[in-house]
Amino acid sequence: MHMNDKIPLIREKALWMRRTAFAMVHRAQLGHPGGDFSAIDILATLYFGVMRFDPKRPDWPDRDRFVMSKGHATGALYTALCAAGYFPEDWLATYMQPRSLLNGHPNRNYLPGIETNTGPLGHGFPVATGIAIAGQLAGAGYRTFVLTGDGEQQEGSNWEAAMVAGHRRLSNLTLIIDRNRLQQGAGTEETSGLDPLDKRYDAFGFDVTEVDGHDPAALLAVLGAAPGSKPRCVIANTTKGKGVSFMENVASWHHGVPNDAQFEQAMKELV
Amino acid sequence: MAHAAPVAAGFQDCRNIWVSTLEQLAEADPRIVAVVNDSVGSSKLNSFQKRFPDRLINVGIAEQAMVGIGAGLANGGQIPFVSAAGCFITGRALEQVKADIAYAGFNVKLVGQSSGVAYGELGATHHSIEDFAWLRPLANLTIITPADAWETAEAVKWAAAHEGPVYLRLSRMPVPDLHIADRQFRPGKAELVRPGGDVTLIACGTTVHLAAGAAGRLADQGISARVLNFSTLNPLDEEALYAAAATGAIVTVEEASIRGGLGGAVAEFTAAHRPVPVERVGFPGFLPTGSVDWLFKEYGLSPEGIAAAALRALDRKA
Numbered sequence: 248m249h250m251n252d253k254i255p256l257i258r259e260k261a262l263w264m265r266r267t268a269f270a271m272v273h274r275a276q277l278g279h280p281g282g283d284f285s286a287i288d289i290l291a292t293l294y295f296g297v298m299r300f301d302p303k304r305p306d307w308p309d310r311d312r313f314v315m316s317k318g319h320a321t322g323a324l325y326t327a328l329c330a331a332g333y334f335p336e337d338w339l340a341t342y343m344q345p346r347s348l349l350n351g352h353p354n355r356n357y358l359p360g361i362e363t364n365t366g367p368l369g370h371g372f373p374v375a376t377g378i379a380i381a382g383q384l385a386g387a388g389y390r391t392f393v394l395t396g397d398g399e400q401q402e403g404s405n406w407e408a409a410m411v412a413g414h415r416r417l418s419n420l421t422l423i424i425d426r427n428r429l430q431q432g433a434g435t436e437e438t439s440g441l442d443p444l445d446k447r448y449d450a451f452g453f454d455v456t457e458v459d460g461h462d463p464a465a466l467l468a469v470l471g472a473a474p475g476s477k478p479r480c481v482i483a484n485t486t487k488g489k490g491v492s493f494m495e496n497v498a499s500w501h502h503g504v505p506n507d508a509q510f511e512q513a514m515k516e517l518v
Numbered sequence: 519m520a521h522a523a524p525v526a527a528g529f530q531d532c533r534n535i536w537v538s539t540l541e542q543l544a545e546a547d548p549r550i551v552a553v554v555n556d557s558v559g560s561s562k563l564n565s566f567q568k569r570f571p572d573r574l575i576n577v578g579i580a581e582q583a584m585v586g587i588g589a590g591l592a593n594g595g596q597i598p599f600v601s602a603a604g605c606f607i608t609g610r611a612l613e614q615v616k617a618d619i620a621y622a623g624f625n626v627k628l629v630g631q632s633s634g635v636a637y638g639e640l641g642a643t644h645h646s647i648e649d650f651a652w653l654r655p656l657a658n659l660t661i662i663t664p665a666d667a668w669e670t671a672e673a674v675k676w677a678a679a680h681e682g683p684v685y686l687r688l689s690r691m692p693v694p695d696l697h698i699a700d701r702q703f704r705p706g707k708a709e710l711v712r713p714g715g716d717v718t719l720i721a722c723g724t725t726v727h728l729a730a731g732a733a734g735r736l737a738d739q740g741i742s743a744r745v746l747n748f749s750t751l752n753p754l755d756e757e758a759l760y761a762a763a764a765t766g767a768i769v770t771v772e773e774a775s776i777r778g779g780l781g782g783a784v785a786e787f788t789a790a791h792r793p794v795p796v797e798r799v800g801f802p803g804f805l806p807t808g809s810v811d812w813l814f815k816e817y818g819l820s821p822e823g824i825a826a827a828a829l830r831a832l833d834r835k836a
Contacts, residue, residue, distance in 0.1 A: 308595055355622055362593055364622040367613055373583040374618055377590020377598075380575060384551065384596065404614075407583035414578075 250467050253296040257463040260330050261291035265490050266517050267329075268322030271342040273510040277351065278343070281500035283322035285427040285460070285485035286394060290327040292466040293392055302332035305359035309389050312378050314362050316371020317396040317425060318352040319502075324361075325349055333360035369402025371395060372422060376408045379420035379478075390474065394423045398430030401439050406451070413452025418474040422453070425460065427487040429498045444482055453480035460485035491516055529692035532670040533562040533631070536688055539674040540599060541566055544573065550678060551575060551591060553600040555584045560690075561601040561631050581606050585614035585628070592624040597678060603637075604630030604646030604687060612652055619683045620656035627677045628685045633663075634724065634773030635801070636690045638810040647801050651778025653685055654752060661752040662705060663687040665726035666695050669749060672703035680705075689773070691724050691810060696747065706750045708758035714744035717828050717835075718762035721771035722748045722780055725799075728814075729771050731821030736828055743828060754783055756791075763792035767831035769799060771824055773814075776800040795834035797827040 264287045272278035290313075294300075298311040315324045321342075329336055334348075341347035348357040352366030363374045375393035382389050395405065412420055424444065428435050435441050445455045454475055458465040460483025469481050487501070488494030491513045494503075505513060544550040544566065551573040552563055558576060567574040575591075577584045581602060588600040600607065607630050608615060619626050630649055637644035653661055662677070662684065664670040670688065677684040696711060711726060712733050721729035726747045733743040744765060746758060762768050768788065770781035781798030788794055799818050814820060818827060 312593070363589060363624075364617055367617055369582070370586060370614065370617055373586025373614070374590040374593065376583065377587035377592075378594045379590070380587065381591045381594020381596045384572060384591075385594065387594070404582040404586065407577070407580035408586065410580065411577045411583055411587065 250296070250471055251464060253467065254463045257291045257295045260295050261288050262517060264291060264323065264326035264330060266514065267326045267339060269505065269510065269513050269517070271322055271325070271339055273505050274340065275343045276504045278322050278504060279319040279502050280322060281487040281494060281497070281503065282317060282320040282396060282425070284489045284491065284494065285487045286317065286320050286323045286425050288461045288463060289394060289423055289425065289466060289483055290323050292463050292470060294327050294331045296463065296467050297470045298392070299389070300331070302360065305333065309387055311389050312362050312375070312391045314365070314371040314375040314378070314391065314393040315353060316365055316368070316393050317399055318365030318371070321349065321351060321353055324353055328358065328360040331360065334358060368396065368399040369404035372405045373408040375420060376412050376417065379412065379417040380415065382419050383415070383417065390419050390421065392421045392423060392470070394425060396430070397424055397426045397428065397441060398435050398438070400424060400441050400444070409448065409451040409453070412478045416452070416476060417478045418476055421470065421479040421481060423481045423483055425485050426482050427485040429487045429496065429501070431501045432498060448480040453478050455480045455482065457482045457484065461489055529694050530667045531690055531692050532664065532667050532688060533690055535667045535671045536674055537562045537566055539671045541569060543675065543678045544570055547597065547678070549595060549597045551596050551598050553577065553584055553588050553591065553598050555579055555581050555602045555606065557602045557631065560603060561629070563601065581610040582614050585611040586618050588626045589618035589622060589624045592626050597625060597627070599627045599629055601629040601631060603644070604633035604649050605644055608646065608649040608652050615653070616656060620659045623658060624683060625681055626683055628683070630685060630687045632690045633687045634689060635805065635810055635813045638813060639807055641807060642804040645805065647773070647775045649687065650751060650772070650774045650780060651782065654778065654783060657752065658683065659752055660684045660705060661687065661750065663723040663749050663751065665723055665747045665749055666693050668695060668701065669703065673749070676703060676705055687723060689724050693724050694727050696726060696730070706753050706755060708755045709747040709749065711745040711747050712743070714742040715765055716742045717767040717769065717832055718744040718746060718765045719769045719771060719824060719828065720746045720748045720762060720780065720784055722751065724773050725771040725819055728819060728821055729824055732824035732828060735821055735825040741828065741832065748780060751780060751783060754787060756787065759784060759787050760792060763788050763794045766794055767828070767835045768794055768796045769824060769827045769831050770796065771799040771819065773819065774800050776802060795831045797831040799824055799827050
């Protein structure tokens with residue numbers, strides 16, 4: 248199958264994930280839908296176009312790993328895992344309810360397919376770096392993908408991991424940055440600027456590619472490409488709240504939740 | 519003097535046995551790797567590095583990444599021993615220890631080196647006396663503080679075989695062998711160093727032999743002091759604590775803060791279940807400049823100081 252033949256499936260899954268994630272947030276009146284929507288096309292591309300995995304064998308040693316470092320975007324992660332077959336759809340309705348396995352931030356002991364517990368920012372990239380080192384040590388063929396938010400790049404632990412990954416030339420590691428340019432309360436550049444992010448990762452020893460983070464073809468081309476000789480950094484330019492007119496590029500939708508009318512409006516737009 | 523302390527032979531730096539044991543284990547199991555923050559020398563891992571150069575992962579001076587990378591290595595099927603000075607592996611990387619290791623439940627062995635006040639004159643930044651209090655609420659993290667070379671080797675072997683997160687609190691301060699007959703390493707169980715019924719001295723790590731010395735002094739005064747090597751702090755040996763409370767007086771001794779560590783745990787448990795006088799020997803907070811020996815004597819971590827604490831506890835005994 249040609250890589251681009253996967254695009255219709257990725258688009259279909261991404262649409263289902265947006266609608267489903269927003270329904271979860273609406274029901275729970277809790278969540279981080281803005282960041283869910285900026286990341287969903289990236290997750291859909293990974294799970295339905297790039298990664299090797301078997302939902303029946305979540306502990307398969309040679310599986311490709313996806314680490315969701317922006318752990319607050321559980322609407323994106325849980326719908327991706329559900330769509331990928333890791334657990335039944337009716338579990339989604341329990342999102343953030345008492346004793347639900349679908350905690351506000353992911354827990355690997357609760358659900359199959361979660362590689363590590365995240366939530367506090369700046370944790371996923373070092374863990375993914377360790378997974379990649381383990382793969383190198385064992386001569387395993389798996390690849391490791393980690394998605395961070397862009398505001399999350401302000402955490403120093405990322406740059407510790409970047410030094411290690413660059414130094415060790417972890418070519419089996421791909422860092423994806425969800426570059427929606429908004430953090431919780433304001434723009435990244437007015438808070439503590441990240442640009443030039445590409446030059447920074449280039450200087451740390453990464454192969455850097457900038458793509459449209461909502462274009463499955465562009466994402467597939469870079470994420471599906473065979474590893475080179477260095478770790479890869481994909482700066483995915485995205486829109487927070489992508490797909491719903493009143494949410495796009497509005498920082499307050501970081502953890503805003505919809506009322507009934509807003510939910511109905513979003514469902515009309517997400518088709 | 520009937521100095522019945524079960525000490526003899528020479529004192530040893532337990533880091534030597536830590537690394538020789540780790541090398542034996544690594545020889546037999548290719549999954550065992552060491553992760554350090556430029557702490558190859560202070561962790562005594564030079565020979566490990568020579569024998570297993572690929573399996574010594576030096577991340578540089580980057581403790582948060584070091585602990586996170588440990589979690590990732592465990593995800594990838596390795597058994598990482600993440601080794602760094604106790605003050606940094608806990609304090610600097612505490613959220614990684616909490617979220618990436620304990621909460622995620624990865625099979626990672628954290629090794630706090632040069633714990634307590636081993637860095638003496640270097641001061642409070644380098645002392646690791648808060649680690650017990652920081653780590654003890656992480657209920658699934660087994661915390662072990664070996665008291666001598668034999669127990670260090672056993673603890674390292676046990677940690678490698680155990681599936682789950684462990685914190686090994688090691689020291690660079692030489693200690694004597696406890697010379698207990700027919701010893702068996704039982705994690706989660708206090709070890710009886712010396713029987714006694716008037717008061718119980720509960721110690722761990724570098725202070726166990728000092729507590730044994732105190733028991734000898736107390737025996738000279740006709741006081742029968744039980745001495746426990748309480749090497750496992752998590753999970754707490756509740757049975758041993760009920761038995762200790764039955765002696766009517768308890769002294770805790772640790773090379774750590776008296777707030778929230780071994781003394782804190784024992785006081786918490788006895789206050790809730792079997793109130794008895796508890797005297798805590800340890801450090802009250804940030805410490806003045808001084809050598810290890812001076813700090814130990816100044817704060818009563820000595821046979822004399824512990825015996826005096828026992829007399830205070832006995833005075834309060836109903």
